[in-house]
Amino acid sequence: MKHCSRRGFLSKGMMAVAGGAASHTMKTQAQSHAHVAPARPVFVSTWGFGKPANEASMRQYKKNGSLLDAVEAGIRLTEADKSNASVGAGGKPAANGKVQLDACIMFGPGSKAGSVGGIEDIAHPISVARAVMEKTPHVMLVGKGAKAFALDQGFASENLLTAQQRQEWRAWKRSRKKLEVGEKNHDTIALIGIAEDGTLAGGCSTSGLAYKMAGRVGDSPILGSGLYVDNEIGAAGATGVGENVMRFCGSFMVVEYMRQGLSPEEACAETLRRIARLDGRPVDELHINFIALNKKGQFGAAGTGKGFPYAVAYPEFSDVLQSKSLSQKSIGIEGGNAPIEEQQ
Numbered sequence: 001m002k003h004c005s006r007r008g009f010l011s012k013g014m015m016a017v018a019g020g021a022a023s024h025t026m027k028t029q030a031q032s033h034a035h036v037a038p039a040r041p042v043f044v045s046t047w048g049f050g051k052p053a054n055e056a057s058m059r060q061y062k063k064n065g066s067l068l069d070a071v072e073a074g075i076r077l078t079e080a081d082k083s084n085a086s087v088g089a090g091g092k093p094a095a096n097g098k099v100q101l102d103a104c105i106m107f108g109p110g111s112k113a114g115s116v117g118g119i120e121d122i123a124h125p126i127s128v129a130r131a132v133m134e135k136t137p138h139v140m141l142v143g144k145g146a147k148a149f150a151l152d153q154g155f156a157s158e159n160l161l162t163a164q165q166r167q168e169w170r171a172w173k174r175s176r177k178k179l180e181v182g183e184k185n186h187d188t189i190a191l192i193g194i195a196e197d198g199t200l201a202g203g204c205s206t207s208g209l210a211y212k213m214a215g216r217v218g219d220s221p222i223l224g225s226g227l228y229v230d231n232e233i234g235a236a237g238a239t240g241v242g243e244n245v246m247r248f249c250g251s252f253m254v255v256e257y258m259r260q261g262l263s264p265e266e267a268c269a270e271t272l273r274r275i276a277r278l279d280g281r282p283v284d285e286l287h288i289n290f291i292a293l294n295k296k297g298q299f300g301a302a303g304t305g306k307g308f309p310y311a312v313a314y315p316e317f318s319d320v321l322q323s324k325s326l327s328q329k330s331i332g333i334e335g336g337n338a339p340i341e342e343q344q
């Protein structure tokens with residue numbers, strides 16, 4: 001796969017819609033609203049580690065044209081990377097030292113979905129989530145039941161706590177630190193895609209917040225929170241502090257804003273504005289980020305604070321881009337809970 005530079009991407013990959021007389025600001029805005037992939041399939045995922053995941057999705061898609069296989073393959077790559085401390089094997093454990101994983105997958109046609117929460121000792125929760133979707137009458141299995149189902153399906157049981165993560169967890173216990181919720185402990189992968197025929201699908205996988213309470217389940221396996229796919233409109237995924245996404249059905253909200261006509265980027269930004277307004281805390285304390293992709297192949301992302309890197313791949317292109325960022329100042333919120341019209 002050819003990797004273009006970001007500058008190359010801006011000139012080749014995007015369809016510039018800014019007129020010659022537009023100001024720099026207008027051009028920037030127009031370009032940001034014109035994140036359109038010129039060819040399909042398109043894969044969009046969270047963080048820099050989404051780039052190799054997207055590329056694995058693309059490789060798999062080229063093999064058999066299955067979008068679902070492609071989404072699963074991309075996320076499995078991230079889950080297998082033991083140097084990634086927030087997804088799959090090598091993830092940071094819960095406070096009791098056990099790695100507890102959350103994942104979900106959703107297929108646009110028929111709105112099919114599967115999910116697992118707090119599953120232990122199984123390296124690929126995304127594949128278990130897919131098995132829940134395809135082989136059970138249910139949508140979500142949790143804890144021991146999810147593990148028993150996975151074992152029954154032939155998944156291997158293995159210790160997911162690496163030596164390094166055990167050492168760091170012990171140090172954390174010795175330090176008697178409280179759980180710190182911040183930038184460094186919530187790098188979930190959400191990966192969404194659109195096939196050549198317009199079919200949409202997505203998946204999400206995480207080990208959740210580092211040193212979370214045992215049994216805590218975040219947004220990632222909750223449909224509508226960590227992930228949502230609507231085959232008529234588009235798909236969205238979340239990363240960040242799950243508690244600040246799942247109270248608001250964040251990914252569902254992004255899709256609903258796209259339904260109302262907002263671009264994927266603006267839909268993510270508007271979701272952040274609404275969450276910040278309802279929550280009432282300074283936006284920089286929320287640590288949440290969204291990616292989105294619509295039925296036309298337009299994509300975008302927005303995150304609180306400085307924003308976050310997200311990855312995009314389509315034929316002949318794969319790169320990491322910077323999301324739109326929403327700080328307290330750019331959102332214009334003072335004190336929260338005011339109607340959004342008054343803040344703009």
Ligand code: GLY
Nearest residue numbers: 208209218240242
């Ligand atoms: N977004 C991942 C989590 O909070 O568990």
